[in-house]
Amino acid sequence: MNQPSPSVRSDAPLLEMHSISKHFGGVMAVADVSLHLNAGEALAIVGDNGAGKSTLIKVLTGVHELDEGEIRMEGRPVSITNKRQSRQIGIEAVYQDLGLVDSLDAAGNVFLGHELKHRFLGLTFLDNARMATEAARVLKEQVGIELEDIHVATHHLSGGQRQAVAIARAIYATDLKILVMDEPTAALGAEETRNTLMLMQNLKQQGIALIVISHNLDHVFRIADRIMVMRSGRAVATLDRSTATKQDVLAHIVDAVETEAA
Amino acid sequence: MIVALCLVMAFADPRFFRLQNLMIILQDASIFMVLAMGMTLVITGRGIDLSVGSVAALSAVIMAMLIKDAGVNVFLGMAVAILVGITCGLVNGFVVTKLRVPDLIATLSTDLVFRGFALVLAAGVVLSRFPDPLTWIGRGRIFETIPIAAVIGVIVIAVGFVLYRYTPLGRYAVAIGGNTEAAVLTGIDVHRHKIYQYMLLGGLAGLAGILLTGRLNAIQATAGMGLTLHTIAAVVVGGTSLFGGRGSMTGTLVGVLLLSMVVNALVMLRLDFFWQQVAAGLIIISSVAFYAALQDPGRGGLSGLFRRARGGRS
Ligand SMILES: Nc1ncnc2c1ncn2[C@@H]1O[C@H](COP(=O)(O)OP(=O)(O)O)[C@@H](O)[C@H]1O
Ligand SMILES: [Mg+2]
Numbered sequence: 001m002n003q004p005s006p007s008v009r010s011d012a013p014l015l016e017m018h019s020i021s022k023h024f025g026g027v028m029a030v031a032d033v034s035l036h037l038n039a040g041e042a043l044a045i046v047g048d049n050g051a052g053k054s055t056l057i058k059v060l061t062g063v064h065e066l067d068e069g070e071i072r073m074e075g076r077p078v079s080i081t082n083k084r085q086s087r088q089i090g091i092e093a094v095y096q097d098l099g100l101v102d103s104l105d106a107a108g109n110v111f112l113g114h115e116l117k118h119r120f121l122g123l124t125f126l127d128n129a130r131m132a133t134e135a136a137r138v139l140k141e142q143v144g145i146e147l148e149d150i151h152v153a154t155h156h157l158s159g160g161q162r163q164a165v166a167i168a169r170a171i172y173a174t175d176l177k178i179l180v181m182d183e184p185t186a187a188l189g190a191e192e193t194r195n196t197l198m199l200m201q202n203l204k205q206q207g208i209a210l211i212v213i214s215h216n217l218d219h220v221f222r223i224a225d226r227i228m229v230m231r232s233g234r235a236v237a238t239l240d241r242s243t244a245t246k247q248d249v250l251a252h253i254v255d256a257v258e259t260e261a262a
Numbered sequence: 263m264i265v266a267l268c269l270v271m272a273f274a275d276p277r278f279f280r281l282q283n284l285m286i287i288l289q290d291a292s293i294f295m296v297l298a299m300g301m302t303l304v305i306t307g308r309g310i311d312l313s314v315g316s317v318a319a320l321s322a323v324i325m326a327m328l329i330k331d332a333g334v335n336v337f338l339g340m341a342v343a344i345l346v347g348i349t350c351g352l353v354n355g356f357v358v359t360k361l362r363v364p365d366l367i368a369t370l371s372t373d374l375v376f377r378g379f380a381l382v383l384a385a386g387v388v389l390s391r392f393p394d395p396l397t398w399i400g401r402g403r404i405f406e407t408i409p410i411a412a413v414i415g416v417i418v419i420a421v422g423f424v425l426y427r428y429t430p431l432g433r434y435a436v437a438i439g440g441n442t443e444a445a446v447l448t449g450i451d452v453h454r455h456k457i458y459q460y461m462l463l464g465g466l467a468g469l470a471g472i473l474l475t476g477r478l479n480a481i482q483a484t485a486g487m488g489l490t491l492h493t494i495a496a497v498v499v500g501g502t503s504l505f506g507g508r509g510s511m512t513g514t515l516v517g518v519l520l521l522s523m524v525v526n527a528l529v530m531l532r533l534d535f536f537w538q539q540v541a542a543g544l545i546i547i548s549s550v551a552f553y554a555a556l557q558d559p560g561r562g563g564l565s566g567l568f569r570r571a572r573g574g575r576s
Contacts, residue, residue, distance in 0.1 A: 083447055084446075084447060084449070087447065099441065099443065099444040099447060100441065100444065101436060101437045101440040101441045101444055101445070101507065102440055102441070102507065103436055103440050103507045103508045104433075104436055104437065104440065108433065108436075112433075112437055112444065112445070112448045112450070113437075113445070113448030113449045113450050114448070114449075115430060115433065124429075125424075125428040125429060126427075126428050126429060126430065126433060128427070128428065169448075
């Protein structure tokens, strides 16, 4: 039996980021930002352009290495120096550029690098049929989307469908704990946006935590449990959705918060 | 396109369709079937191999010298040819991945190296008159009709079809060629799989060297000079994207047959040999340019072209 390390608490949140700083040359892109996140919770990060939102989540997803600070998963300190490490601990990012292989179908992408195989005449072959059924199942039951033709190359799918495939891959292949989405609805039409918001609710119900960057406060208020406002690299406020209003959030974004006395 | 060519040839010269001539086309195509299968995987993986002609020559020269000069068993000699090819492929793969030399430069250089070795080894001699099994493979016919080499070629393409669709080798070639970063992120060992692709093509180039030797019943170090470009052309004419990520084994088979028919037709029409060369070159360029235009992702592929064509007319 291992003695639990004194720094690991059993009641620790899923993710903690402590005093994270990241600068590019002289630009302090993220300055002393802390946040925490529980399973099944959605945290929205809002703020003006250049506030440091993307940089903060890129530290989490292994695109940038942090200069200062500490990241803990389930109470355990983790080092994230590249994207693969981030994936391995259950953090997946869905960017505008979704990292799909366009010429492969949904199943090919969902199972990329973790293909299902079967043996035939002593040789090992890809089990394309089973991957197709499984991918369709994950897409339907866990992501909440049904493709007309599961065998079509993802290159021919719509933006929302491609996003769904990328998320299905994250769920299936990497024991997804935290999904990071940078402007997930920005490039989508009304119908697809509705699907994506529903999909995010789905994921939360499955205990997956979300970090969502968005400029659309309507969307933010529909899915987020807490809203973190960033300005000039700093986290200036973290508001609870149940008590905050859009006006509150906007005020923090543009730095026009009235003092208590006023 | 094949249909168009057949129509033209039907008018130009009915002899084109004689069984005899069709079998000659198949015979000529067989070496390219073998090479093009491996080339399809390499190009799908966003690579290219300009050294296959030299690998075929080097493998064949080494095999021929073992059989003729060292009295080695003919089957052992053939096995060695394939092993030499695989080794050359390993070298290519190593240079491309571990030394990070771009595929084009790497294989352009190893092409010189492999050809150089062949020239040094053969020292200007033409080796000829080989044991039956070798000539049987190269020029034999089943029922005095179907070329054995073509049977081998079709089997190789069929194996390629299975590799492409039903094994990680093919799947990862698509992934690496289509989105290398995504492939790396999902944990695919990109270097290892690129090396596998080049080794497979190398081994097939060794087999092509065997077929070449058997057909001519002779081999010299300068053999197989035109093989590389012709192979790449057949693969691209068959619809495999030079940008990587998209390939087709059936397309490759069609491309090989089409190019062999074109060359054969030019011979039938008794074009002067030098004009044949010019025509073959032009056809290759125009086919490749045609498909490159179709496959330009920005233009929406084949459907995009049709859309543009329709839009232009209406
Ligand atoms: N790779 C980079 N190199 C240099 N500066 C960067 C880089 N990425 C972001 N920055 C800078 O860091 C600051 C925060 O940018 P970013 O995190 O993209 O903001 P946001 O996503 O909130 O719009 C900006 O001043 C931006 O110019
Ligand atoms: Mg941003």
